[in-house]
Amino acid sequence: MDVLWCRGRLVVVRLVIAECSVDYAGRLSAHLPLAKRLLMVKNDGSLLVHSDGGSYKPLNWMSPPCVLTTVEPDETQAAAGITELWKVTHKKTGDALIVSIHEVHHDSAHELGVDPGLQKDGVEAHLQKLLAEQIELLGDGYRLIRREYMTAIGPVDILATDATGASVAVELKRRGDIDGVEQLTRYLELMNRDPLLAPVQGVFAAQEIKPQARTLAQDRGIRCVVLDYDAMRGLDDSDSRLF
Amino acid sequence: MDVLWCRGRLVVVRLVIAECSVDYAGRLSAHLPLAKRLLMVKNDGSLLVHSDGGSYKPLNWMSPPCVLTTVEPDETQAAAGITELWKVTHKKTGDALIVSIHEVHHDSAHELGVDPGLQKDGVEAHLQKLLAEQIELLGDGYRLIRREYMTAIGPVDILATDATGASVAVELKRRGDIDGVEQLTRYLELMNRDPLLAPVQGVFAAQEIKPQARTLAQDRGIRCVVLDYDAMRGLDDSDSRLF
DNA sequence: ATCTTAATTTCGGCA
DNA sequence: TGCCGAAGTTAAGAT
Structure with a gap:
């Protein structure tokens, strides 16, 4: 059991x-008082300390790459009731996690094998692809110039032209927040200094736009467009999807 | 076993x-192909799907408040090898997580009790306290007016005066990102409209400042200051700390 | 309850 | 590899 979980090709x-009880010393210091918890040691040496509640984030943890060593408790620690002492050290940063174990109620190891990994669908990239294909949703006569139009401070999600041929910079978000408006504002500021592009209009497009973001956008002359993802997906021909 | 984990006051x-295999349908769609994994059902009904690797984030999950129900596999599913079907539904958003179980290798329940919770130390609040005490780090003659100086759009981390008596607004971050510069910019814009405060200088202070953030700050006349947290902590008299 | 901001964020993409 | 931005961000604190 001692080293089973870190040997050979077993996963x-x-x-x-x-x-x-658990102590962490690294980018911050943190302490977990004595209590009954779940310790999860993964194959890569990383350790997760979970309680029963909260959400998916552990109470404390050590991310890989790291090494777990078991230290013999000294007399003082043994007298305090510590039977096992785990020390997990991060290989690069030197961050340390110390687990002082008083009593073990359960201990088991399970081979899992390599995980094939998660397949995602429906994120911003897809929304961008859909809007690029359906750029006329922004208005009659709109035409796509290109996605991910590169500027000195980063890529603009979509660059298009309106019916008059004027440039339009589109910032896409799933949830339209104030940050997105700020981002688009920076792009517009920069692009409008470029005589080949100026004047550039701004469009803030999202599935949902927060009132504060809408107010800020309108204040800056940026048009807000709420996108219906399901409808856009319905128009897409590659709509074969699970469920 | 069936409902043990959600009855009464047991934790x-x-x-x-x-x-x-796991399917998620909610803010996005996601699928996990058939593989051996760890399913962790917490007391609040939340479910975590872990593999052996990655960091603390599960491959897939459902956050509380949610309910887990076991559904009887239909003939088609049974023929496909599914022996158990778990359906976890979020009570508010309706997001659903479906776990199709083919074979159970291990199943155990453990009472943990209520966790006393994590004690943290060393985050931004501490950095703010330290800089307030050592405000002269910003320059000779600097004096603290107050921490968390309230404005209409939120609290400025630190308000101080320089050697000439002019107002200085300090935005503090552990990692100085572009967002922090934007935040400070909004504060400065507002405060400089106040004749009792204006002119207000801006200082962006962080343990580490990203190049882009530095560029943006300098472009806006905001001074950047990199803080040495360890040195500042060393100067602090309340430096009795674990380890 | 809603909103704002930090996070030991983690994670993926691209230069 | 490092930087930058998104995330089913999550989580904590304030209004």
């Missing part, structure tokens, strides 16, 4: 339920 | 190692 996760 | 976590 093993170890689950320990234990009464323990 | 229980259930651990299942199973060959399964």
Whole structure:
């Protein structure tokens, strides 16, 4: 059991339920008082300390690359009831996580194998692809120049032209927040200094636009467009999808 | 076992190692192909799907408040090898996570009890306290007016005066990003409209300042200051700390 | 309850 | 590899 989970090509996760306290010293200092928790040791040596509640984030953890070593408790620690001492050290930053175990209630190791990984669909990239294909949603006569139009301070999501041939910079978000308006504002400021592009109009397009973002955008002469993702996906021909 | 983990006042976590595929339909669509994984059902009904690798983030999950129901596989599903079907639905958004279980390798429930929670130290609040105490780090003659100086759009981290008595607004970050510069810019814009404060100088202080943020700050006449957290902590008299 | 901001963010893409 | 921006961000604090 001692080193089973880190040897050879086995892909093993170890689950320990234990009464323990945890100390972290790294980018911050943190302490978990003595309580019964779940310790999850992954194959790469990383450690997760979970309680029963909260959401997916552990109470404390150490990310890979890191090494777990078990230290013999000294007399003082043993007298304090510590039976096992785990020290997890980050290989690069030197961050340390120390688990002081008082009692182990459960300990098991399970081989999992390599995970094939998550397949995602429906994020901003897809929204951008759809809007690029359906650029006329912004208005009659709109034409796509290109996606990811590069500027000195980063890529503009979509560059298009309106019916009059004037440039239009589109910033796309799933949720239209104030940050997105700021981002688009920076792009517009820069692009409008370019005599080949100016004048450039701004369009802030999102599935949902927060009132504050809308107010700020309108204040800066940026047009807001709310996108109907489902409708756009329905128009797309590659709409074969799960469920 | 069936409902043990959600009854009464027990605080229980259930651990299942199973060959399964997972589908998520909510803010995005996602699919996990058939593989052996760890399913962690927390007391609040939330579910975490972990593989052996990655960092603390599960491959897929459902956050509380949510409910887990077990559905009987229909004939087609049973023929495909599905023995159990878990459906986790978010109570508010309706997001759904479906776990199709083919084979259970391990199944155990563990009572944990209520967790006392994490004690943190060393985050931005501490940095702010330290800089307020050591405001002269910004320059000779600097004096603290107050921390969390309230404005109409939120609190400025630190308000100070320089050697000439002019107002200085300080925005503090652990990592100085472009967002922080934008934030400070908004504060400065507002404060400089106040005749009692104007003119207000801006200082962007962080443990680390990203090149783009520095460029933007300088372009807007904001001074950048890199803080040495360890040195500042060393000067602090309340430096009794674990380890 | 809603909104704002930080985070030991993590994660992916592209230069 | 490092930087930059998105994320089912999540989570904590303030209004």
